[in-house]
Amino acid sequence: MALEITYAEVRFKTESKSSGTNSLSPNAHKEKTTSRKRNPGFPKLLFTSSLMLLLLLAISLLVAFIIFFQKYSQVLQEKKTLLEISQKHPELECIKASSTTEGKAWSCCPKDWKSFSFHCYFFSTDSKSWNKSAESCRSMKANLLVINTKEEQDFIIQHLKIRPLYYVGLSDPEGQRHWQWIDHTPYNESATFWLQGEPSDNTERCVVLASHHNYKHNRHQWGWNDIFCDISQLSVCEMMKIYL
Template sequence: MASEITYAEVKFKNESNSSSTYSESAAAPKGKPTPHLSKPGRPSLLFTSLMALFLLLTISFLVAFILYYQKYSQLLEEKKVIKDLTHKELNCKKDNSCPQNKVCSCCPKDWKPFSSHCYFITIDPASYSKSEEKCSSMGAHLMVIHSQEEQDFITKILDPKFAYYIGLLDPGRRQWRWVDQTPYNENAKFWHSGEPNGNDEQCVIINHRNSGWGWNDVRCNVEQKSVCQMKKIYL
């Protein structure tokens, strides 16, 4: 009996040891650290920077292309206007700066040349805005006067029985401005005596009085003749 008990105890101990060893072996894989895997599809910092740079370059190229296209279209339009203005007939003359056998400065037919500009006197009276529109449709603008010589030139070919719009107006607060954005001389001496004299008279005509030719401010809706001006065409 004593030997049997001993055998049973030994057997139980052996089985207990085996069971413990198996449990430790089975649990062992759970203790192994698993490597950290980065999420697929996440771009690196370098790739993001390259994409941003590419996008910036693309936008810059598109902006430059649009600006170039607008400038090119404007140039074509200006050439078309000049072509239309000639009416297939130009009055040209050669000056000292022209190369030999070359014609330099031209004005459309019925336009009067003076210095570097051409001048056209309209026949039909119109308001200031309509007068400027008519000049603009011919590639010109209402006349801008900066010198006594230019004033004397134009008055010699104007009819003293009429008044003519020029390109001077007051946008407000008696701040006179030329239509071509050139500076206005505050000390201009072309005004008639006592002019300008009306806050509601924001446009300017050139007309003849007993004292001679001079400027006079008028309401812009008054219909008058006008003088258009454009730069000479150089060939």
Template structure:
């Protein structure tokens, strides 16, 4: 008896392409998931921000839509586990201003409590080592001991010294929560 090529002989079963496809998909999926798991275990870095906060770099930002004095704005940030924003780079400011309303002014975490041009960031970041993005001619009045970011046409966004007891919006900042 002659056996035709491609016919099963004895107990051999024919190869079904549907089984090959299923096993191929399973192997590829397991490989992909394993790779993702290994990468996440090695990096141990999944940074998260609260849902209403904006994410940039290693920080999360909350843009308040309520006006308060500088000290009350800081208290509100602290209550949320944050502080008034500390701007470290122009890129950070460029990101934030895209989220801001050009008709409003926002408190920064920058103040000059003695009014002697000794500006300090709320988180103790050295003022002299940080970016300084004051509007031209600012700061200009020693009684204005807090800083805000404000849009002035045609100059754009920049910092302005303001009275701490003026009511303004604010920006809070917290470090991202990292899950491992």
């Protein structure tokens, strides 16, 4: 009797183990199959990566197009400006350009103009009002002189005659001592060259280069002086150098 009970217990345990193994195997297989079928992560990741690559490619193409368009527009503008200048100034005087001028072999100024740094200067021989002088400069694709540094001021006065006055591109349109350069260059108080006691009158709204005799040092001193804009004076025109 004892042997039969022991056998029954062993048999029961064996069946239970076998039954447990058989019942778990289909479920595990089903879960794996379902997991594979329901996992959308890989397709989504692939789609997102492809979309990002296309977006980066589109941005790169757009940036390249903008750069190309800007370069092309710059070349067209340079050609247009050169054509307009050549029509006004058929004769140019050129020197070898410095190595810092990228892609350009020559720097040129119109004939009878003076060259300094990156600019060309024309000293008029006929007198006009400030407005007429500005118009005359513009007709030559230039502006009335804008002085930015002492070096530029010193270069200019070397070519001026002592007695006349020369209009520059500085004015006070409203008579409020708000000085403005004709090309909208900011007026820099630290780079001004007024003669002693100038500017002296709010109704004198235009500026000339003038020579004042310094009796103490027995020499002529050049500086800025405000005068009435309708007085006829000589003038100095300025334009950027032409690079070829």
